[in-house]
Amino acid sequence: MYTHKKQVISHGKPLSETGKALIMIHGRGASAESILSLADHLPVDDFSLFAPQATNHSWYPYSFMAPTEQNQPALDSALEQIHDLVKTIAGEGISSQNIYLLGFSQGACLASEYAARNAQQFGGLFLFTGGLIGPQLDTGNYKGDFQKTPVLITTGDPDPHVPVSRVEETVKVLEGINAVVTKKLYKGRPHTILQEEITLAMQILSGKERD
Template structure:
């Protein structure tokens, strides 16, 4: 069911907590450019049933059922991102997360983030600048957004923040070199960083999905 009584339209999958009185962990899914909230929602049956899953629609309308977090332009020198739009989406996403925390009161008062492509970039943007809101991040087939380098939280605030980066070695959209660069930039930080590559394109393979599920479930079992 789509919900509109908040900053972003979204779909919700209720959790199946071990005990009815449990406060459930909340997993927020952020899709890539040109997609919508139904895309990553399709992963919900494969993810831990203890999560209350929220799949958000990005705010920028690109076409019928096609949305993004910020525009990108193809130029002779490469892709150019609209950083002003990215900053606006970032602020809206922070507001949306606060709304989710207030409404659902998730376990620990934080959310887990899972983003694909542009959604992975937004997930890293939020987590590395506002880690107090985030319990962990799975960044799939993305890269480190430039603005976050100027907005990094203090090292102590980032300490032991779980981050999983997955990427395809055959990705034609965001080449794996960008993921490796992201890893190189994050390794000096005191994060709990996990990095994995797969022989796949710009996608979520069953092999990578199994690892993502295992990683997320392990965070709940700590």
């Protein structure tokens, strides 16, 4: 078992110029560089981008629905890495409503779990094919108030890694702590990100969903 070495790749203009941060969390077997390439398709020229890198290219070793102890200590270490990054960005004078979290697959699971455990008014959450972590959800873990944070959560129906039922459970938890959730299920979609999902994310990033 393993813990994560702290490693973050940053891209774009510095926070002192943008005042907005997008944290991008890669999936299993992928890399910080690969998730950063998604930014080429998003309106993020006025964001500072941050992509943490998982040790062994995996945030935790087993399925996100495996018994939690099987994924330790990697899972707690991964959550700590995201928390430390958010604290570092906040320490630069960036308010939580100008911090956005994005993840794909295992990265979406980690993003949702971190955000639900530390609910506050984020700029937005983009959960591309993921859900909250654990064999059953322990609602005692989820604290705070999203204060109407916009959330996009998507998955294929079916998806080989993320059951639709867990996406539905995740929506219920996030809405229960005051997130505004857009859920999209795509029949027969492979384990990827579609253009429609990117378009929906663009609307949140540009602030159009608040108009």
